[in-house]
Amino acid sequence: SGLMDQEEREAIYNVDGLHEGLEQIGWDESVIWEEGRIITNETPTQVSDINDDLSRELAFYNQALTSAREACNLFTKAKVPFRRPDDYYAEMVKSDQHMGKVRERLLVQQKQIEESE
């Protein structure tokens, strides 16, 4: 019966309702960019093969990089300081202990590559 449900399920696409919902919550034009820091890229992100990890992740990476560059230009233009000084220390999302393990893993990988060469 599960298969039947799937076939009988009618696609719902209420365009007016979606527009209304958007209007209801949407931030209006007067919002200054710095409040949200939202960047929508000009070109759509193209993933040629969704099951190919490398090409998929590269597409996402390039999208994020384009936005990050654009953001830095906007910060510079608006004179918003954004660079973290090298001597600024504060709590990070991952602990020092965790980052130690990450480094260890990278070292082991590097060693394996060197040995196989």
Add this chain to the structure above:
Amino acid sequence: DRGTSIVEKTTFRNKEKVLILATRGITHRYRHLMGDLKQILPHHKSEPKLDTKDDRGVVNEVAELQNCTSAVLFEVRKHTDLYMWLAKTPAGPSVKFHVVNIHTMAELKLSGNHLLGSRPVLSFDATFDKQPHLQVLKELLSQIFATPKTHRKVKPFFDHVFSFSVADTRIWFRNYQVVLPSDKAGKQQLDGMTLVEVGPRMCLNPIRIFAGGFGGAVLYDNPHYVSPNQIRSDEKREAGKEYKQKVR
């Protein structure tokens, strides 16, 4: 009165607060993902596990009590399938996603790191502006994931990007650290910018968009969505076929 409305309009401030909670029965892996979200959204508020699985409308009330304007609800079924609700509370709209391809920040291969509480830049794929349902999803994601400038836990400096891409009719989330190399004088160079992935990773498959918070009229029903139960039973049927042929 008119005077204040003009002032309000020109001085709009993002004051979003996001309630993050789970229904009872969440497994440890999904709890880790929820913990990751709490870390990267400093403007969140927590609540103990929700006891009910059927009356999600309660979340609207809990959000209101906590002064939250939106909510993220983790719902786990059969100890395997994760569903995630994003909602503007209490009036909506809201969306229910099936979440797949999860990697948490604890995974060692994601080697990036960033300040706890620094404000992200949100990167959206241009595809989001092409269809009404994606526009609504973009607005929900924006308001929930953007960190308010004036929040007390916020730290200055820009060091990470949240990216949202549309591929294979799903939404893919990534979080990257922004690395700026310094030149000999110690000045950071924008041209040499690179990204290192921090995590978490998740792929959000929209199931339905509702007009209200956690319910109400269905505005969008994804024709491409196949439930994990369906996939499992199809797989079993296929496996069964093979066996029958062997017996003959």
